[in-house]
Amino acid sequence: MTATPADKLTPAQEAAILAEALPYIKRFHGKTIVVKYGGNAMTDEHLKQCFARDVVLLKLVGMNVVVVHGGGPQIENLLARVGKKGEFIQGMRVTDAETMEVVEMVLGGQVNKDVVNLINHAGGKAVGLTGKDGNFIRAQKLLLPNKDNPADLIDVGQVGDITQIDPSLIGHLESGGFIPVIAPIGVGKDGETYNINADVVAGKIAEVLKAEKLVLLTNTPGVLDQKGKLITGITPKQIDEMVDDGTLSGGMLPKIGSALDAAKNGVKSVHIIDGRVEHALLLEILTDHGVGTMIKSH
Numbered sequence: 311m312t313a314t315p316a317d318k319l320t321p322a323q324e325a326a327i328l329a330e331a332l333p334y335i336k337r338f339h340g341k342t343i344v345v346k347y348g349g350n351a352m353t354d355e356h357l358k359q360c361f362a363r364d365v366v367l368l369k370l371v372g373m374n375v376v377v378v379h380g381g382g383p384q385i386e387n388l389l390a391r392v393g394k395k396g397e398f399i400q401g402m403r404v405t406d407a408e409t410m411e412v413v414e415m416v417l418g419g420q421v422n423k424d425v426v427n428l429i430n431h432a433g434g435k436a437v438g439l440t441g442k443d444g445n446f447i448r449a450q451k452l453l454l455p456n457k458d459n460p461a462d463l464i465d466v467g468q469v470g471d472i473t474q475i476d477p478s479l480i481g482h483l484e485s486g487g488f489i490p491v492i493a494p495i496g497v498g499k500d501g502e503t504y505n506i507n508a509d510v511v512a513g514k515i516a517e518v519l520k521a522e523k524l525v526l527l528t529n530t531p532g533v534l535d536q537k538g539k540l541i542t543g544i545t546p547k548q549i550d551e552m553v554d555d556g557t558l559s560g561g562m563l564p565k566i567g568s569a570l571d572a573a574k575n576g577v578k579s580v581h582i583i584d585g586r587v588e589h590a591l592l593l594e595i596l597t598d599h600g601v602g603t604m605i606k607s608h
Contacts, residue, residue, distance in 0.1 A: 346508055348381075349529040361527075379417075407468065440492070441496040441511075451469070524581070533562075544605055583603075
């Protein structure tokens with residue numbers, strides 16, 4: 311799906327587009343929108359520019375945008391360069407001490423500053439953070455239940471389970487007109503560093519901030535049924551059935567899990583949208599044309 315070039319729109323069409331956005335701008339003014347930024351939208355140059363402009367526009371019309379980013383492909387690249395192969399269990403990256411160093415370097419350094427720079431270049435005021443800043447994402451070691459024997463817990467290394475999020479740092483930044491850009495790294499009670507799934511961080515931050523929306527950018531059109539067709543609206547019960555029958559698996563599991571938790575815990579709407587579509591964020595938030603799956607809370 312490509313946008314129509316601006317020079318092909320008549321002034322009347324442009325005005326109609328702006329008018330369509332007005333009720334949404336009014337409805338979401340002053341509200342918090344948490345965006346998980348990942349996938350192609352993060353690696354394709356043109357989509358990167360579209361994303362940054364979308365974030366800046368939403369901020370300028372009065373929404374509080376919080377960006378949480380992943381960085382899987384960038385982590386894989388650096389791991390390959392140091393001769394390590396990435397391994398995943400139930401969609402979670404197995405993280406030994408050496409992998410954790412790479413993860414922190416890539417997420418907290420390279421990727422975080424790239425996203426900040428991108429938004430600032432588009433006219434915003436972005437500030438990069440990890441959960442270590444102000445100790446705002448507290449975590450403990452995550453142990454995954456074995457699917458065949460739930461009592462048997464799997465240790466995936468320095469992967470974190472969030473125990474607490476302190477929203478005050480984000481609040482201070484927002485009140486100063488800044489856009490927080492958060493790398494999904496948490497800190498343990500003894501100062502240990504934890505790699506946390508970015509979808510999980512975005513979901514928990516949305517809950518703590520009582521966000522109006524949680525938007526997860528992905529490399530799929532949204533949640534697909536067994537025939538590969540997009541499901542535009544879905545309930546928790548339907549999701550449980552799709553996990554049980556294997557329709558949802560792999561990297562979609564933490565995404566769907568955090569989306570469900572957020573929907574059940576006060577986030578008004580959760581959207582899993584196609585980050586490969588230009589200006590996907592604006593389409594989802596400011597127009598009648600959604601570009602993904604909306605998860606209803608019941």
